[in-house]
Amino acid sequence: MPGLQRWPALKFRCLGWLFLLLASTPLPAQPLPVISIIIDDLGRELRTGQRVVDLPAPVACAFLPHAPHTRDLAMRAHAVHKEVILHLPMATVDHRPLDPGGVTLDMTQSQFIRTLQEDLAAVPHVSGINNHMGSLLTRHPGHMMWLMHEMRRHDRLFFVDSRTTVDTVARRVADEQGVPSVDRDVFLDSDPDIEAVRFQFRRLLALARRNGSATAIGHPYASTLRVLEEELPRLHDVRVVPVADVIQVQRGRASQWQQSLYR
Numbered sequence: 001m002p003g004l005q006r007w008p009a010l011k012f013r014c015l016g017w018l019f020l021l022l023a024s025t026p027l028p029a030q031p032l033p034v035i036s037i038i039i040d041d042l043g044r045e046l047r048t049g050q051r052v053v054d055l056p057a058p059v060a061c062a063f064l065p066h067a068p069h070t071r072d073l074a075m076r077a078h079a080v081h082k083e084v085i086l087h088l089p090m091a092t093v094d095h096r097p098l099d100p101g102g103v104t105l106d107m108t109q110s111q112f113i114r115t116l117q118e119d120l121a122a123v124p125h126v127s128g129i130n131n132h133m134g135s136l137l138t139r140h141p142g143h144m145m146w147l148m149h150e151m152r153r154h155d156r157l158f159f160v161d162s163r164t165t166v167d168t169v170a171r172r173v174a175d176e177q178g179v180p181s182v183d184r185d186v187f188l189d190s191d192p193d194i195e196a197v198r199f200q201f202r203r204l205l206a207l208a209r210r211n212g213s214a215t216a217i218g219h220p221y222a223s224t225l226r227v228l229e230e231e232l233p234r235l236h237d238v239r240v241v242p243v244a245d246v247i248q249v250q251r252g253r254a255s256q257w258q259q260s261l262y263r
Helices: 001-022 046-053 068-078 109-122 140-150 170-176 194-212 222-234 243-260
Strands: 034-042 061-064 084-091 126-132 156-163 181-183 214-219
Touching: 001 222, 034 084, 034 126, 034 194, 034 243, 046 068, 046 222, 061 068, 061 126, 068 084, 068 194, 084 109, 084 140, 109 140, 126 222, 140 156, 140 170, 140 222, 156 243, 170 181, 194 214, 194 222, 214 243
Parallel strands: 034 061, 034 214, 061 084, 084 126, 126 156, 156 181
Antiparallel strands: none
């Protein structure tokens, strides 16, 4: 039967065509790792703050609520599409003096909320909060609950736990209360020596490449700004994105992990 004799050759020819088709079909592009960078302690100095606003990437700007240049610089940051964050002063274990607008352990709930509301009102276009110091207060669930309850009253506010203590419960309470949140992974300039800052920046990139995302906090030191001004334009395999985008990336990854448990 000639037709049957030709079948094996035809089958292998079809398989060959299928192989060529699959080989020529491009694979879906893998998303680039992402990082977010927050510069704290802004508002005290105008020239340094403007240098942060001018950084060539969507670096988030965290402002002390009642610093002399906070309102002006926050308006400038918002105008160039940078996130504006309230850098909320919080009590420390060593009882260091707080900047104006600080929240403390001995406050009543009404005092705490009133201070927080005044701080939020002092920073225009605020989209999130992170703690300034806070090694004492972030370990207290009750005060963190007050914070998250008030944040939920404001649309789309996120929280960044600066992790100034390993005993912090702030991120856990934020998650429990449904407040979008993220942890700080790297401090860029605990040692402000420029080579130390470069090392921490490379560490940030390595974490992002390994985990898909990472978040860093730095300060408006000359060394930190110089490293960012030099390194940010050179990035090609990692994207700098707003903090809110990193939170979305991490939420999506957590959702995929949870779904995999039930497959």
